[in-house]
Amino acid sequence: MTVEASPVLDEGDALRLLERGEFEIEGRLVDASNTTLRGFLTLDGVTTRCVYKPVRGERPLWDFPDGTLAGREVSAYLVSRATGWRVVPPTVLRDGPLGPGACQLWIDEPDDGEALVGFVPAFELPAGWFRIASARDEEGNAYALAHADDPRLVRMAVFDAVINNGDRKGGHVLVGAGGQVFGCDHGVSFNVDDKLRTVLWGWSRSRLPEEAVEVLERLGEALGGSLGEELAGHLTGAEVARTLERVGALLATRRFPTPSDDWPAVPWPPI
Incomplete structure (x- = not known):
């Protein structure tokens, strides 16, 4: 499956896709320290890209309890949503091809986008x-x-x-x-x-x-x-x-x- 660019979705539609969309893995982001996969989610004829971080792929850290990083990704989204600033893309905790994990809407950056x-x-x-x-x-x-x-x-x-x-x-x-x-x-x-x-x-x-x-x-x-x-x-x-x-x-x-x-x-x- 190929998608030229993720469709523009309002927050509610994005969350429904993240929570209920049919999952297909596209590939792995190899530079990430933990297992991080990019995939497609399809629901009611709409397909978008996502980032999926399964709990089982989390690298143990000395200063964070094992298996909690995905929940922290979701927590960041919840705080972002409460501020109204939309600093974090819609993110949920859901089952995926490698088990439970954080699933976040993929953000397309324009080729001519500004650097900050x-x-x-x-x-x-x-x-x-x-x-x-x-x-x-x-x-x-x-x-x-x-x-x-x-x-x-x-x-x-x-x-x-x-x-x-x-x-x-x-x-x-x-x-x-x-x-x-x-x-x-x-x-x-x-x-x-x-x-x-x-x-x-x-x-x-x-x-x-x-x-x-x-x-x-x-x-x-x-x-x-x-x-x-x-x-x-x-x-x-x-x-x-x-x-x-x-x-x-x-x-x-x-x-x-x-x-x-x-x-x-x-x-x-x-x-």
Whole structure:
């Protein structure tokens, strides 16, 4: 089966396809550290691509309980949905060809799409970009790891602080059709310990925009109610409680977090 591009779906239709669609595996994404497969889902004559991460293909980690990464992917989507920012593509936990796993809508990136994060020549930093780290290539040329000062990334940075994302690489920032920015790969999130590791440090110590404050206030209320109950199906009680505490801390300071001294600030590789 071939699909030129995934159809444009509203969130409800996407969730129905993810939950009930007939599954066909297309291939494996070989660069992923855990088993990650791309496939097709078909329901009522509509076919779309998805990313499927079976629980049985998760690599054991010393700081996360075995078999919980798929649930963390779903939890990230639930928090994203509650913010209204659509930072994470629709994601569900369902049975697939290799058993239960996270199934997420595939995001097509246009060939001429904009880049918001990456390595750029050190002396040609685009206007309005933040320099995060310095690097050199094999020939000794100087580069900068940098990202745009863009409100779409601001939302992602706030979201990552809430879910305690331990792996926001540049390659996990996707710009879809219409310029909507999505994040993927949230399996190492929601730890009770401080694990925030990201390439989006450009606003560190800066004040949160008023929009973010309003969203965090609503999110805190939701975490104390129905959203907290939903997350409890995938996370421990302590992890749900710590998520609410992180929201409270952001509201108390009204500032973006700063890198921890106890944990690498930038993931490796960063892209």
